[in-house]
Amino acid sequence: LRRNPGETEFHQAVREVLESIGPVLGKHPEYAESKVIERICEPERQIIFRVPWEDDNGEVHINRGFRVEFNSALGPYKGGLRFHPSVYLGIVKFLGFEQIFKNSLTGLPIGGAKGGADFDPKGKSEREIMRFCQSFMTELYRHLGEHTDVPAGDTGVGQREIGFLFGQYKRITNRYESGVITGKGLVYGGAQVRTEATGYGCAFFVEEMLRARGTSFDGKRVVVSGAGNVAIYTIEKVQQLGGRVVACSDSSGYVVDEKGIDLDLLKQVKEVERARIEVYAKRRGGDAIFIPGRSVWEVPCEVAMPSATQNEITGRDAERLVRNGCIAVGEGANMPTTPEGIRIFQEAGVAFGPGKAANAGGVATSALEMQQNASRDSWSFEFSEQRLRDIMRDIHSRCLATAEEYGMPGNYVAGANIDGFKRVADAMLALGLI
Ligand code: NDP
Numbered sequence: 001l002r003r004n005p006g007e008t009e010f011h012q013a014v015r016e017v018l019e020s021i022g023p024v025l026g027k028h029p030e031y032a033e034s035k036v037i038e039r040i041c042e043p044e045r046q047i048i049f050r051v052p053w054e055d056d057n058g059e060v061h062i063n064r065g066f067r068v069e070f071n072s073a074l075g076p077y078k079g080g081l082r083f084h085p086s087v088y089l090g091i092v093k094f095l096g097f098e099q100i101f102k103n104s105l106t107g108l109p110i111g112g113a114k115g116g117a118d119f120d121p122k123g124k125s126e127r128e129i130m131r132f133c134q135s136f137m138t139e140l141y142r143h144l145g146e147h148t149d150v151p152a153g154d155t156g157v158g159q160r161e162i163g164f165l166f167g168q169y170k171r172i173t174n175r176y177e178s179g180v181i182t183g184k185g186l187v188y189g190g191a192q193v194r195t196e197a198t199g200y201g202c203a204f205f206v207e208e209m210l211r212a213r214g215t216s217f218d219g220k221r222v223v224v225s226g227a228g229n230v231a232i233y234t235i236e237k238v239q240q241l242g243g244r245v246v247a248c249s250d251s252s253g254y255v256v257d258e259k260g261i262d263l264d265l266l267k268q269v270k271e272v273e274r275a276r277i278e279v280y281a282k283r284r285g286g287d288a289i290f291i292p293g294r295s296v297w298e299v300p301c302e303v304a305m306p307s308a309t310q311n312e313i314t315g316r317d318a319e320r321l322v323r324n325g326c327i328a329v330g331e332g333a334n335m336p337t338t339p340e341g342i343r344i345f346q347e348a349g350v351a352f353g354p355g356k357a358a359n360a361g362g363v364a365t366s367a368l369e370m371q372q373n374a375s376r377d378s379w380s381f382e383f384s385e386q387r388l389r390d391i392m393r394d395i396h397s398r399c400l401a402t403a404e405e406y407g408m409p410g411n412y413v414a415g416a417n418i419d420g421f422k423r424v425a426d427a428m429l430a431l432g433l434i
Helices: 008-020 022-027 029-031 036-041 088-105 124-145 157-175 194-212 229-240 263-272 279-287 316-325 337-349 363-372 381-405 412-430
Strands: 044-054 060-071 077-083 111-118 147-150 220-224 244-252 253-257 287-291 303-304 328-330 351-353
Touching: 008 022, 008 088, 008 337, 008 412, 022 029, 022 412, 029 036, 029 316, 029 412, 036 412, 044 088, 044 124, 044 328, 060 077, 060 088, 060 124, 060 147, 077 088, 077 157, 077 363, 077 412, 088 111, 088 244, 088 363, 088 381, 088 412, 111 147, 124 157, 124 263, 124 351, 147 363, 157 328, 194 229, 194 303, 194 328, 194 381, 220 229, 220 337, 229 244, 229 303, 263 381, 337 351, 351 412, 381 412
Parallel strands: 077 111, 077 147, 220 244, 220 303, 303 328, 328 351
Antiparallel strands: 044 060, 060 111, 244 253, 253 287
16 A cells, blocks of 8 residues: 555455455465565556647647556556546556456466556547547557557547557557557458457356356346447347346436337447437437436346446445345446445345456457467457357356355355466466566
């Protein structure tokens, strides 16, 4: 705490992992002897930089850019970029720290990193977004490389922004280095299913949790928070698996649509028009209602899939969800449930899939994009989706088996933290004091 003052989200993320791995340290004294914990909590490198850019009226703005290269024991640094006004070092470090264990859990050769800027894309023109991305990459490019550090998207950074970032990287370096960034458009080296991967992967993970309890999505009432990349493709896959998604949200409020969310309309409003969620309710007519300024977690559901932001499910929300009959939670977002919320879910016997495991499908498919770029190949949608499904099933079964092995059956949080930690820790020991 003294070393990293004020970084509350980072403290929260570290505490959760350290609380889980006590039993591992008991079995493996070599981790403590070589100070693996202390090393893993300290990023290998942190970069903070100025991002100056000009708006359409010629006014100059200065934002702050970040890249925290946390751990490269398993492979090149890998993790998304977030553009949101709330971004500061504590947020980037929490995301980067979680990314180490998530990437390890996928079983693929990728280290952990995260980055972004306190830039607010809302209300900006496309030309302003492009100028910002170009200025951001003009500093960041020197730290990147397909064998060094490979960013991707996150909140506020979708395919459009990845295109601008990659274009500027290519221009500055004079290298068509496809594997330097993932989440690219299909016409210039992107991979099938990457856009859908985090949401689809989360739905597959929850499908496995439900199956382990002898049930399925079929006919279940589901609430998804957010209406961005993760939320939209979570809704799409849940609907394909037979679930009925009755509500989603953005930072202005939520919509309830008892007939089930109309996905084509949602995509039109959010992906094409980039409008507020209220517009969805207006267009849908009598069937949907917009509730401004309130939490979507007041809508009763059997499955909750938080896909917006950190700490969006508080202890109070968790209590209400349990009271309303929620039996499973799959975290599409990173750390969307507070520690108190997690405790309430676990004590109530709710199947709780933490983000590190449940949303790992995005980065796993990014690693598949890197594989395709390295071999100058491109795989079909069906093949890529099957790979994603297999990876999510494997993560699910390893979380369960590890939790069982360490005497905490059904505890996916412990399973994910222990399994993710061990692989990284073993690699760090093998590589010497680095
Ligand atoms: P997007 O920017 O595409 O969408 C974010 C959505 O969440 C928007 O609807 C946004 O509403 C809403 N939201 C953001 N902040 C808040 C807030 N403070 N309160 C209420 N709603 C909010 O981001 P993504 O879908 O890519 O990411 C969502 C989450 O998933 C993040 O936690 C991210 O780290 C995580 N994640 C994303 C991955 C990916 O592949 N994209 C991979 C793994 C995890 P509004 O537009 O009003 O701000």
